[in-house]
Amino acid sequence: MNYAYLGPAGTFTESALLQVPGAADAQRIPASNVNVALSMVREGAADAAMVPIENSVEGGVSATLDAIAQGESLQIVSEILVPITFVLAVRPGIDSLEQIKQISTHGHAWAQCRLWAEANIPGAAFTPASSTAAGALALEEADPPHDAAICSPLVAQERGLKVLVSGVEDNVGAVTRFILVTRPGRIPQPTGVDKSTLILPLPEDRPGALMELLEQFTARGVNLSRIESRPTGKSLGEYFFSVDIEGHVAEERVAAALSGLHRLSPKLRFLGSYPAAQGLEASVDTHNSDAAFSEARAWVQSLRDRV
Numbered sequence: 299m300n301y302a303y304l305g306p307a308g309t310f311t312e313s314a315l316l317q318v319p320g321a322a323d324a325q326r327i328p329a330s331n332v333n334v335a336l337s338m339v340r341e342g343a344a345d346a347a348m349v350p351i352e353n354s355v356e357g358g359v360s361a362t363l364d365a366i367a368q369g370e371s372l373q374i375v376s377e378i379l380v381p382i383t384f385v386l387a388v389r390p391g392i393d394s395l396e397q398i399k400q401i402s403t404h405g406h407a408w409a410q411c412r413l414w415a416e417a418n419i420p421g422a423a424f425t426p427a428s429s430t431a432a433g434a435l436a437l438e439e440a441d442p443p444h445d446a447a448i449c450s451p452l453v454a455q456e457r458g459l460k461v462l463v464s465g466v467e468d469n470v471g472a473v474t475r476f477i478l479v480t481r482p483g484r485i486p487q488p489t490g491v492d493k494s495t496l497i498l499p500l501p502e503d504r505p506g507a508l509m510e511l512l513e514q515f516t517a518r519g520v521n522l523s524r525i526e527s528r529p530t531g532k533s534l535g536e537y538f539f540s541v542d543i544e545g546h547v548a549e550e551r552v553a554a555a556l557s558g559l560h561r562l563s564p565k566l567r568f569l570g571s572y573p574a575a576q577g578l579e580a581s582v583d584t585h586n587s588d589a590a591f592s593e594a595r596a597w598v599q600s601l602r603d604r605v
């Protein structure tokens with residue numbers, strides 16, 4: 299196996315990848331952005347890609363949600379959670395916050411440190427970097443493009459960068475969720491605590507269309523753990539929904555919800571069922587259990603057999 303990931307080395311995405319069994323000893327290919335990492339999988343240059351999808355402060359990572367929703371189909375095979383803390387690293391010659399005029403980091407990192415930055419370096423101009431590690435590595439250049447970067451403590455330590463302030467995040471305890479993506483293939487076996495990801499285009503723009511889709515989950519006791527609307531990019535006001543549900547396609551209630559959704563929105567995309575990283579309770583009401591579904595099906599069949 300070889301793995302593409304949002305690089306360069308030292309990103310939070312690489313930390314997530316290193317949690318995948320075997321990945322530490324496998325070939326890891328840094329990509330300059332999420333689209334490049336996913337294209338490598340689509341084209342066969344990588345077997346799998348690790349990309350960020352959601353964080354507890356900012357919500358969904360739009361670049362990832364959009365890239366997996368469109369183009370050639372991909373499959374999510376696992377999710378990894380990484381606790382996030384940030385440090386402020388500076389170029390040589392900077393000894394105080396007042397000297398910082400230009401700062402760079404990944405947009406999601408900036409969003410998570412904005413209040414700290416407003417309070418502590420109010421005059422500094424922000425330039426987005428393709429990742430936290432990319433912003434940090436630029437500090438090593440002969441003539442660095444910025445004075446400071448917000449990055450992980452690990453990359454600062456590994457590169458021997460000067461850290462002026464640690465723990466610059468606004469929300470202590472933030473977590474980012476990453477997904478491992480492959481070309482479509484075998485779906486991981488259910489573990490009892492699984493999640494599934496779907497892309498739901500709204501079939502028709504009319505009152506109640508979203509409600510009808512959501513009713514498919516409600517009626518089968520399927521809980522949603524994330525729902526986001528994203529523009530299709532085709533015309534103003536045209537959206538699709540990116541949804542995570544608790545449960546595995548091998549479970550009857552999930553299969554029944556999917557079949558109801560398919561009737562309403564035939565172009566829906568199933569992006570995979572995979573083990574939940576943490577925190578889900580495997581609690582399903584008796585009337586939504588696999589046993590209840592098969593008994594109900596057998597009963598209806600017994601009636602239809604009499605036709």
Ligand SMILES: O=C(O)C(=O)Cc1ccccc1
Nearest residue numbers: 309310311404406407429430
């Ligand atoms: O830039 C990184 O290091 C990433 O892996 C993306 C990211 C940025 C901010 C928070 C979590 C992940």
